Amino acid sequence: MIRHIIKLIWNKKGNNSLLIVEIFLSFLVLFAVLSYVIYNTDRLEVPTGFDTENRWLVFLDRNDKDMDSTANAQMRINLKNDLQSLENVEDVAFSNPIAPYSYNTWSSSYDDLGFEMRSRFLYADINFEKTMNINVTDGRWFDETDKTATYEPIIVNQFFIDQYFPDKSMIDSIIPFGGDKKIIGIIDDYRYNGVFEELQETCFFYQPYTSENSEIIYLKVAENTPKSFEEEVSKMVESITKSSSFVIQDLKAMERRNNRQTWVPMIALLSISGFLCINVALGLFGVLWYNINNRRSEIGLRRALGASRVGIASQFTGEVLILTLLAVLVGVFFAVQVPLLKLIDIPPNIFYRSMFYSALIILTIVVICALYPSAQASKIQPATALHED
Template sequence: MLRHLFTLIWNRKRSNLLLISEIFFSFVVLFGVGAVVITTAKNYLAPHGFNYEQVWRLQVRAGQGLTMPRAELDDVLRQVKALPGVQTVALTSGNTPFIFNNNNSFFGYKDKQSPLTNVYDADDHYATAMQLQLREGRWFAPADDGSNHRPVVISQDLRESLFGNEPALGKIFTYSKPDKVTKPEDEFVVMGVVEKVRMESDFSAPISSLWKRLIPFDTTHWETANVLVRVAPGSGGLLQEKIARTVASVTRQWTTEVRVMNDERINRRRYTLVPVVGLAIIGLFLIINVALGLFGVLWYNISQRRAEIGLRRAMGATGASIGRQFLGEMMVVTTFGVLLGGLLAAQFPLLHAFDQPAQPYLLAIAAATGAVYLITALCAWQPSRLAAAIHPAVALREE
């Protein structure tokens, strides 16, 4: 039976080549959309590695042409922390979670180099404010004041890329600048390791991260200070107003802006979803057009083969066998298109394209294969029924 199907397909190779091409491109589109959707869904279901609930982002700006002495800023933060409803206050850099602000770099240890890494400044209270999950070591503490190297805490993925299976605590590494002289302030000592974090958006993959310790009571003058404030559940606008008044009480030249981190997460999620939804809509539109094209081509093929169908029926073939023949032909043609598309798609996991693991690509290949066979079967089902219903006398009389 299979050999007979191949013979029929070869005899109509010109029209079947068009069908194979349509199926191939359908597979490629479904694979691309499937890979994006599967990767996005996988990232969405993964833990963030920190707790953004009940965290506010407080941005304090000095007046135009002015700066904030660190000692005066620390005094303001102590007053904010003393407010009822405020649990923890942490000073950090401007690249807080879920906003469009990045600080990236590369790091090296011996002959190993890290991937692109997010770099954050953080004080001794940052881990408590963000509720980071420590795997090894500890967070920053006053005992680090006398350290000869810059104390840092790194994420688990950065630990794996730099140190592999070696112990990480106490190791010293630098920026990835092998052709330049390393400055003392560019040497970092690992104090702790935290779980992987996803601070870009709900749909982003974990990114290697590093937190550098902000030295307390330094002489730095700040133009803008970013503060993370963990508040008690149920805190709202009244506490925000108290925080703003507390900052303004130091000097009226400072301005204060309070943002809820969960609101920023939702805004970033909407922004990230736009291209994914757009891609899915375009893919759906293309698949619908391909399905309509397949349906039309099959319908046309049946109308052109009525004599063949009538002759087979006259020789004793049943309507069910005629229907199975047409459906079988379409499945064989589909297999050719899927094999060609699978050869192309297989290059993505083999080459680790876009720095993605193989699993999402393999799942996308499986999903695209199943979807193509399902679409083809649905398109071939009704024309196959029509072929099975043709009466031999009618078909032969028309010829």
Template sequence: MFRHLLKLTWKRKSRNLMLSLEILLAFAIVFAVAAFGLRYLQLYRMPLGFEGADVWSVAIQPGDNGKQRFDDAVYDSFRRGLAELPEVGGVAFTNIEPYSMSTMSGDMRRKAGSREVPTELAEADDKLAAVLGLNLVEGRWFSQLDNGSAQRPVVINRRMAEAMFPGERALGQLFIEGEGAAPAQAYRVVGVVDAYRAKGELAGPVNFAFMRLEAGKNDNDARIMLLKVRAGTARDFERRLNARLKLIRNDWSFQIAPLSSSRASMIRTQTVPLIVIGIIAGFMLLMVAFGLFGALWQNTTQRIPEIGLRRAIGAGAADIYRQIVAEQFMLSSIAIVFGLALLVQLPLTGAFGESLNWPVFLGAALLSMAVIYLLSLLCAVYPGWRASRLSPTEALHYE
């Protein structure tokens, strides 16, 4: 049976070529959407590295548009003033909050001339780890012990530790930013956190380093306050919080939002491409299905004399039906094999980096195969049924 189907497929290769191309296009479309969705699912299941459920963000907007630098007195006034609110359990300062589109990055290296390790950066004070619930796996967070350090103390995530110091313990190691005999900045690792993905659950993992905030000594001020609030704090707390902030600095303005709101906004932004691609792919798949159904219908109509001859020599209706469906599955299999041969080059060459890793590729390939076989079956059901209902007499007299 299989050998017979191959012969029939080869003899009608010019007609089947267009069908195979349509199936190949549908397979590529489904694969792209499946890979996109599976990568998002994979990222969502990865550890985020911080807890933002009961954390509020306050963006400080000084009245002088940031011309005057913040000193220790400014930070202390906010810490003391907000600690008096019963809902506030901790106050920390940073220059980049979680779920923010802002990014600060640098090219780090162990020493001048060594390979670069692209790293995202953030400045953080001594309280940030407690407010965000960061999971330290080595060393410690910043403290007064780092005062007067010759190198700037940093806490890095595990991913950066493995990239910068493969096979070594990162704690206590030094690295630099820039290159040359006199680097602009030197850093000393005082701690390692398990993970940190500042841009949320759907963002890819990156190398990350927290630099210790020291008022007046850094290039920029940390104008984002993160508040650890009591669980279940209602949104009306924003009004009382703003009133307290105005008591501290009446000439400044403040933007207040729970991190949960920032998270929801970030997820909506990150899922827009998947939704758009899914809608476009759905329309394209629908057009391919209509084209495939029409081609199968026409192909079956042109083969009525052949079908009548088979019925006349004893083939049953079920045999005709199985032949039409099996031929369609044969064409689908050929298109899928060619599609996989092309698409497997993507993870082999690393064209999409970590985004298209082997688990994502294999999952997308299996899902795409299932969809294409189901689509082929649906498109072949009615033409196959129509062909199987033909009587031998009617088919043999068909012109």
């Protein structure tokens, strides 16, 4: 049967070549789209390392740089105390300008140990862990003793340890990292650019909330806090800072806006791929109907010679499946070059999974489209078909 089908396909190679090209191109498009989608959705399973629900951010104006250090520190003390006294505020913390979804970043690298160590740098106060619900997996967060520590304390994420000190206990270790630093804690992670961000080496430094560089205030507000409470916070901040050039943002809303930038392209690409698959399905359906109508005499003759209805249906379904397999195999040959040649810095397993799902989707579409026309072909009666011929 297979040999006979291949011979039939070869005899109609001119007509079949366009269908093979269409399926081949559809496979490549689907492969590219699914690679992008899988690459992004895989990261949804990794926690960002902090909470966004019931968290508000106050972005302070930088004009306070003109104040002397004493006045600057006192202003932040007043801000923290007064904000903490509000009924709906549960916790208050401060950090440098690198806040979640603010599109700010600061990274550097050092080779003090004979190999390059790269990390993103963030600065936070003692209360940051509690306010943002940071998960410290080993060691501790900053405390009062770090103000006078002999070595500058740092807290790194687990990815930092896995990259540079795998299978080693690094708590209380001193490492040369732009000067001697003491690792006092390890956190799960802090992917402050959102769930679609790749894991990166991250390092927290201690920064007192009274520092003039503490430009972001983090507020953990009570559940179901009304939006009108923002006005109360705004009036308080304005009265203390003597400035209205600050912004209050709901961190959950910032997260949604940030994630939308990835979700929208993914949905658009999936929609385009779906439309392409529908076109392939319609093309297959049309080709099968055309072949059946042009080959009624052949079908009638085969039925007259004793071919069963199942045999007729299997022949037409098999022809389309073999054409599809040829197109998919050519597509796999080109697609597999991406991970083998490392053309894109993405884990190879993502590409292999994309190839598998793309082939599975196309083969499923082909089978579905082939079943009904093939079943109709098998119902053609020999006398009717031969009489028409």
